[in-house]
Amino acid sequence: MNDLISIPCVLMRGGTSKGPFFLASDLPSEPASRDQVLLSVMGSGHPLQIDGIGGGNPITSKVAIIGKSTVPDADVDYLFAQVRVDQQIVDTSPNCGNMLAAVGPFAIEAGLAAVSGETTIVRINNLNTGKMIEAEVPTPQGRVAYMGDAAIDGVPGRAAPIALTFMDAAGARTGQLFPTGKAIDTIDGVDMTCIDCAMPMILMEAESLGVSGYETSAELNGNGALLQRMEALRLSAGERMGMGDVRDQVTPKPVLIARPSKGGALSVRYFMPHECHPSLATTGAVGIATACISEGTVAARLVGLQQPPVILSLEHPSGRLDVKLDHRDGKVVAGILRTARRLFEGRVFAKPVKNLICAA
Structure with missing residues (x-):
């Protein structure tokens, strides 16, 4: 050796x-x-x-x-x-x-x-x-x-x-919570929120892409037409977010959201970006929860605008992940247990x- x-x-x-x-x-x-x-x-x-x-x-x-x-x-x-x-x-x-x-x-x-x-x-x-x-x-x-x-x-x-507290996670990559300057963009007929909080992501209602948002990871990974459509949307969104050509990058991450089915705040399917996560990324959860407290986003449209301090339970293929949002020194902080x-x-x-x- x-x-x-x-x-x-x-x-x-x-x-x-x-x-x-x-x-x-x-x-x-x-x-x-x-x-x-x-x-x-x-x-x-x-x-x-x-x-x-x-x-x-x-x-x-x-x-x-x-x-x-x-x-x-x-x-x-x-x-x-x-x-x-x-x-x-x-x-x-x-x-x-x-x-x-x-x-x-x-x-x-x-x-x-x-x-x-x-x-x-x-x-x-x-x-x-x-x-x-x-x-x-x-x-x-x-x-x-x-x-x-x-x-x-x-x-x-x-x-x-192990308790993690994300201190002022907005603009982690682009320097802005909403890199396009808008809470909702429409690309190829799909409304989406391009958000950069702990992780650059594009949030889309699952129904707008022809799925329910309650599918298993395996079912979504086997849907080639869906994956191809999401990748095209992701590439366009990356350009709009000022990230350039993102085909060799794993961000922004596509996220499908739907109304909750098991008593949580939202049902979430998070992609990495070409394969559905078997549960949910912690950074993704921070960004999705932040979208829920941000007026005009696709997440707030589904869940109803939330106000900190609040705990949001995000349903994912393996269960739930809870995010606690609060204010500290005039900024939003997010807490997650891992x-x-x-x-x-x-x-x-x-x-x-x-x-x-x-x-x-």
């Missing part, structure tokens, strides 16, 4: 996602070299990622890179990378809120954040968006606790709760990259 690169790695589950966590100091600082390492590690370009540790699905083909904070008000920097399964593409334009749930525990155990009592607040600077997130990590007896009684839909069993688990630690091996030096 002396012709391979050996890199320290921790495999972690964060929320309903899973992937390798790296210290920034263990990866190349030059983005192109770093991305080549990640593609090799994950095995991208093959539907099963058979030559890497990726899981052959967008929610298991994610990477978190953690380093010392470069801003005064944070404990750590967090760079998220969505590594495509089918293509050798690494996209660092979005954040991932599910992987974010494991950042606090990883940072504490890596010695980047100090324990402070029974619960430790880790302030995370997300490099993808320039936004701050607070993670409340259970640390009884001075150590991270993973076992507990919290349950989240989309993950079996119970674990210790769980995380440390799965494996050791070293991962990557194919060599020209002129690359990694930690021994």
Whole structure:
């Protein structure tokens, strides 16, 4: 194995996602070299990622890179990378809120954040968006606790709760809550809300695309005509949102919404962007909930305009995800409960990259 690169790695589950966590100091600082390492590690370009540790699905083909904070008000920097399964593409334009749930525990155990009592607040600077997130990590007896009684839909069993608070998530990518300047745009006869809050998204009523919004992920993934139509709408919306040609980017994410069927606020089907999420992205939930409190959006049109403080329950294919919206210092903050688990630690091996030096 002396012709391979050996890199320290921790495999972690964060929320309903899973992937390798790296210290920034263990990866190349030059983005192109770093991305080549990640593609090799994950095995991208093959539907099963058979030559890497990726899981052959967008929610298991994610990477978190953690380093010392470069801003005064944070404990750590967090760079998220969505590594495509089918293509050798690494996209660092979005954040991932599910992987974010494991950042606090990883940072504490890596010695980047100090324990402070029974619960430790880790302030995370997300490099993808320039936004701050607070993670409340259970640390009884001075150590991270993973076992507990919290349950989240989309993950079996119970674990210790990790509370995430997104501080002023609006304009995460484009700098504006509504990048087109409007709460509703109409593209090819479809009304949509182009919103950028924690994640750039386009929200559309499911009925406007000929589906109910209550289908399973598998049913939607098998609807080729729907996926093709949504991709055309996504490309047009990306241009209108000032994001340029987004065909090689995973944002904006298409989201189908419908009236609730199980007592929640909305029924949601979130795409990543070419495959329906088996549950719901945490960042997506923040943006969808924010649309519910924003006048004139397609979400507010369905649910009725909501006013903070409010808890909105979003129905997804695996259950529900609750988002608490409130005001702090004149800005909207969003709180979500997640769980995380440390799965494996050791070293991962990557194919060599020209002129690359990694930690021994």
